[in-house]
Amino acid sequence: xxxxxxxxxxxxxxxxxxxxxxxxxxxxxxxxxxxxxxxxxxxxxxxxxxxxxxxxxxxxxxxxxxxxxxxxxxxxxxxxxxxxxxxxxxxxxxxxxxxxxxxxxxxxxxxxxxxxxxxxxxxxxxxxxxxxxxxxxxxxxxxxxxxxxxxxxxxxxxxxxxxxxxxxxxxxxxxxxxxxxxxxxxxxxxxxxxxxxxxxxxxxxxxxxxxxxxxxxxxxxxxxxxxxxxxxxxxxxxxxxxxxxxxxxxxxxxxxxxxxxxxxxxxxxxxxxxxxxxxxxxxxxxxxxxxxxxxxxxxxxxxxxxxxxxxxxxxxxxxxxxxxxxxxxxxxxxxxxxxxxxxxxxxxxxxxxxxxxxxxxxxxxxxxxxxxxxxxxxxxxxxxxxxxxxxxxxxxxxxxxxxxxxxxxxxxxxxxxxxxxxxxxxxxxxxxxxxxxxxxxxxxxxxxxxxxxxxxxxxxxxxxxxxxxxxxxxxxxxxxxxxxxxxxxxxxxxxxxxxxxxxxxxxxxxxxxxxxxxxxxxxxxxxxxxxxxxxxxxxxxxxxxxxxxxxxxxxxxxxxxxxxxxxxxxxxxxxxxxxxxxxxxxxxxxxxxxxx
Amino acid sequence: xxxxxxxxxxxxxxxxxxxxxxxxxxxxxxxxxxxxxxxxxxxxxxxxxxxxxxxxxxxxxxxxxxxxxxxxxxxxxxxxxxxxxxxxxxxxxxxxxxxxxxxxxxxxxxxxxxxxxxxxxxxxxxxxxxxxxxxxxxxxxxxxxxxxxxxxxxxxxxxxxxxxxxxxxxxxxxxxxxxxxxxxxxxxxxxxxxxxxxxxxxxxxxxxxxxxxxxxxxxxxxxxxxxxxxxxxxxxxxxxxxxxxxxxxxxxxxxxxxxxxxxxxxxxxxxxxxxxxxxxxxxxxxxxxxxxxxxxxxxxxxxxxxxxxxxxxxxxxxxxxxxxxxxxxxxxxxxxxxxxxxxxxxxxxxxxxxxxx
Numbered sequence: 001x002x003x004x005x006x007x008x009x010x011x012x013x014x015x016x017x018x019x020x021x022x023x024x025x026x027x028x029x030x031x032x033x034x035x036x037x038x039x040x041x042x043x044x045x046x047x048x049x050x051x052x053x054x055x056x057x058x059x060x061x062x063x064x065x066x067x068x069x070x071x072x073x074x075x076x077x078x079x080x081x082x083x084x085x086x087x088x089x090x091x092x093x094x095x096x097x098x099x100x101x102x103x104x105x106x107x108x109x110x111x112x113x114x115x116x117x118x119x120x121x122x123x124x125x126x127x128x129x130x131x132x133x134x135x136x137x138x139x140x141x142x143x144x145x146x147x148x149x150x151x152x153x154x155x156x157x158x159x160x161x162x163x164x165x166x167x168x169x170x171x172x173x174x175x176x177x178x179x180x181x182x183x184x185x186x187x188x189x190x191x192x193x194x195x196x197x198x199x200x201x202x203x204x205x206x207x208x209x210x211x212x213x214x215x216x217x218x219x220x221x222x223x224x225x226x227x228x229x230x231x232x233x234x235x236x237x238x239x240x241x242x243x244x245x246x247x248x249x250x251x252x253x254x255x256x257x258x259x260x261x262x263x264x265x266x267x268x269x270x271x272x273x274x275x276x277x278x279x280x281x282x283x284x285x286x287x288x289x290x291x292x293x294x295x296x297x298x299x300x301x302x303x304x305x306x307x308x309x310x311x312x313x314x315x316x317x318x319x320x321x322x323x324x325x326x327x328x329x330x331x332x333x334x335x336x337x338x339x340x341x342x343x344x345x346x347x348x349x350x351x352x353x354x355x356x357x358x359x360x361x362x363x364x365x366x367x368x369x370x371x372x373x374x375x376x377x378x379x380x381x382x383x384x385x386x387x388x389x390x391x392x393x394x395x396x397x398x399x400x401x402x403x404x405x406x407x408x409x410x411x412x413x414x415x416x417x418x419x420x421x422x423x424x425x426x427x428x429x430x431x432x433x434x435x436x437x438x439x440x441x442x443x444x445x446x447x448x449x450x451x452x453x454x455x456x457x458x459x460x461x462x463x464x465x466x467x468x469x470x471x472x473x474x475x476x477x478x479x480x481x482x483x484x485x486x487x488x489x490x491x492x493x494x495x496x497x498x499x500x501x502x503x504x505x506x507x508x509x510x511x512x513x514x515x516x517x518x519x520x521x522x523x524x525x526x527x528x529x530x531x532x533x534x535x536x537x538x539x540x541x542x543x544x545x546x547x548x549x550x551x552x553x554x555x556x557x558x559x560x561x562x563x564x565x566x567x568x569x570x571x572x573x574x575x576x577x578x579x580x581x582x583x584x585x586x587x588x589x590x591x592x593x594x595x596x
Numbered sequence: 597x598x599x600x601x602x603x604x605x606x607x608x609x610x611x612x613x614x615x616x617x618x619x620x621x622x623x624x625x626x627x628x629x630x631x632x633x634x635x636x637x638x639x640x641x642x643x644x645x646x647x648x649x650x651x652x653x654x655x656x657x658x659x660x661x662x663x664x665x666x667x668x669x670x671x672x673x674x675x676x677x678x679x680x681x682x683x684x685x686x687x688x689x690x691x692x693x694x695x696x697x698x699x700x701x702x703x704x705x706x707x708x709x710x711x712x713x714x715x716x717x718x719x720x721x722x723x724x725x726x727x728x729x730x731x732x733x734x735x736x737x738x739x740x741x742x743x744x745x746x747x748x749x750x751x752x753x754x755x756x757x758x759x760x761x762x763x764x765x766x767x768x769x770x771x772x773x774x775x776x777x778x779x780x781x782x783x784x785x786x787x788x789x790x791x792x793x794x795x796x797x798x799x800x801x802x803x804x805x806x807x808x809x810x811x812x813x814x815x816x817x818x819x820x821x822x823x824x825x826x827x828x829x830x831x832x833x834x835x836x837x838x839x840x841x842x843x844x845x846x847x848x849x850x851x852x853x854x855x856x857x858x859x860x861x862x863x864x865x866x867x868x869x870x871x872x873x874x875x876x877x878x879x880x881x882x883x884x885x886x887x888x889x890x891x892x893x894x895x896x897x898x899x900x901x902x903x904x905x906x907x908x909x910x911x912x913x914x915x916x917x918x919x920x921x922x923x924x925x926x927x928x929x930x931x932x933x934x935x936x937x938x939x940x941x942x943x944x945x946x947x948x949x950x951x952x953x
Contacts, residue, residue: 019694019733020693020694021694021731021732021733022687022693022694022697022698022731022732023693023694024687024688024689024690024691024692024693024697025687025688025689025690025691025693026687026688027658027659027688028654028659029654029687029729029730029731029736031730031733050729050730050731051656051728051729051730052721052728052729052770053656053721053728053762053763053770053772054763054769054770055762055763057767057769058762058763058765058766058767058768058769058899062903063903063905065903065904065905066903066904066905069891069904070762070765070899073658073660073761073762073790074658075658075659075660076657076658076659076660076661076662076663076664076791077658077659077660077663079660079663120666124666124689125688125689128691133691168678172678175647177646177647177649177682177684178682178684179677179678179681179682179683179684180677180683180684180686180689180690180691181690181691182684182690182691182692182700183691183692183696183697183699183700184691184692184696185691185692185696206674209666209672209673209674210672210674212666212667213666213667213668213669213673213794213877213878216667216877217877217878217880220876220877220880220881220886221880221881221886222886223883223886223888224876224881224882224883224884224885224886224887224888225871225876225877225881225882225883225886226667226876226877227660227663227664227667227791228660228790228791228893229886230883230886230887230888230891232846232888234846235846235847236887237846237886237887237888238886238887238888239846239847239851239852239887240852241852241853244852244853245853246852246853246854246855247852248854249833249852249853249854249855249885250851250852250853250854250887258880370724370728370769372724372725372727380733382725382727383725383726383727383734383735383738384733384734385730385733385734386733396728481852482847483846483847484846484847486845486846486847489845489846561696562694566693577656577657577658577659
């Protein structure tokens, strides 16, 4: 017996139930349960966020200027993006403008994260869903070299290079201590790459592991460390001094040269290794176009990377903004973070309590009270769950909706919105990529499309970093070294009450924070993050979330080894520490907080 | 059963020469601040010991510790994982998932009883029966205790596992708890920081795998080699502090000249860590060098000691004469704030001493 969801999926939970817990190679804790029919095709999907930290409760009563540091600790993978969202929210609430240089530096820090996160996601969290490490042992190094040289002029591509790597890999495997590769689904029928492509990919897995540590140095130079660099309400903490007394203590010519050098290396790695690899691997999987889920229906992007400081209108944002519903690329709806009817969160199937759970609440008015209980048909006990009951409450993630619609966010959503807007910088590379693979534009709405969009976006982001580095240098040359606006640093300059919001496009998708400030302290703080959108459980109307939708109708080659589930879930780059921290407003213990 | 290889076997078979191996040992010893004798000892250990299995578990956390670990410049994370340890379980990077992943834990517990290192990132919440952090359908705290039973030693990565960190900041709604409060009978090395510096993390691992013992720890369980001095003691802006030259406002003339950030709330004078010497991301910078004060992220309860921009009081103006043991946590008195004095001497110290003997 099936249930038709309002967002167009036919759910049938009568078949065999398969549980994957823990889902690994993600940030945080996630559980997935599916039902398969007699042909091992997924007919029902349930995704569960399995952690909760309560950071918004902790923020209440604190100094708004400190909030970036707390919210940054929501996630150490997308490090910096919550901090940037937070300083924007505080600046929005208190009407603080930032200098042009601070905007360029913040953009570079955010773009460096985008590039780093996408690269590490593809090679270290996602690649093993497409690449069979053990198969690489039977590759011919000469043929591997020919393959590598046919797709890129990256210099590390000689037969000897691949032969040495293969020897190292063989000896590692033969040692019997397989480390992180232990118990993988090696030899699985869903792996399609020839041994040579597998060997090339393993080589780049290791090269990317070495290289990723370079990209983040952009954050270290401007923010002092990575992960978790330092930020500042009103600008950036690093001062600029290129030729004065004591310039060695500031951003000077040597520091700027280091940034330039890192950007150039990043451009090279992304364009010569990452993008060609995704294309090469994709060419072997272009018949496996499952996993589209909501992407061909409902997607949303907030936009980000303001060209000029303090202007968040869509025309000033480098990344696109808007909502697409029901796959109609001809109509793009505007997003308003302040409209109580647009973004709302529901808890009918989440482990929280609302006075009226049929209704959603806007983040400024959000309520979060934990309410952990399993549905009546769950199997096991509350502290030893065998199977969840999705008819009841089943996740620590709330269900955010845009005007009642479940939407997908992330690089693919951004590219779909940008494509629909006809913006050449998104449309042209996408068309070229699709043409090289020989697939139609509808192929974008898939697991592969999500992975491809991320690679294309990394390429867009490294080039954009170069743009803002040039802009920063030009502005310094024009005589502007300013990096911080301190007019309203002192809380005495603040209104008695204020509220605001800030948004970014995190690597994983649309991210926003909402803040209320009263008497110089945080009165309420709410975050709605990308994985809350993508990993959301069902809502009161029965709409399933993006993770759940993406798994529907996918055939599994071997239900005991559900490689296809991992492949599709990983294509979202889930971040569970982000999605499941939300708490409110009515934190019952707030009276105990005494900050000063 | 395949024979367990030594680290030396592995790297020799991977084409590393004897000469490079010896050089590696010297460099590693030097980076730990140790001499040539130690390098020889290290070489000997690496030649005779199999790669130690490491189980890396994640509780309530943000994964910044894992992210920091892979930033290590010397040794490279790649070499640590392929050649120095056997990272048999780590949710963040392992190929296996679901029951194939769980099976590794059982196998390790049996096959390497008392011989594996348990590395913990994050901490267990105790409220709601532990179900604020669910792993394999069960409370994370159960899995943690179960794997701790047969571990040789435990590494507490970062501020979460060591002290509680952000989710344990007041009012700590989930009752997030540092791991030494739930594991009482095993040596625990605390490597605090949010996150710890990459080379400090790989330095601690390398020390344990090569010398076969825990590093010398202070009273709070931190390796003395990295946590015995304050940021302030070795800060390159210290002369400006002593000369009374301070940044008074963000982006003022003093900020552009790199003067002391004490008046902007810098917690360097009360924070024990290696940032001002090892620095971050291959030595590129550290917070103070990039213009922001230290926020004290390696100290216990640093979230609850007032604003990051409040000025410290009662610091010892002149003198680096006190070490971490003598000063402990009591030095950190923040404007109007209370300091939680926590004087727990853990089991680590005793066991460490025994190992050294």
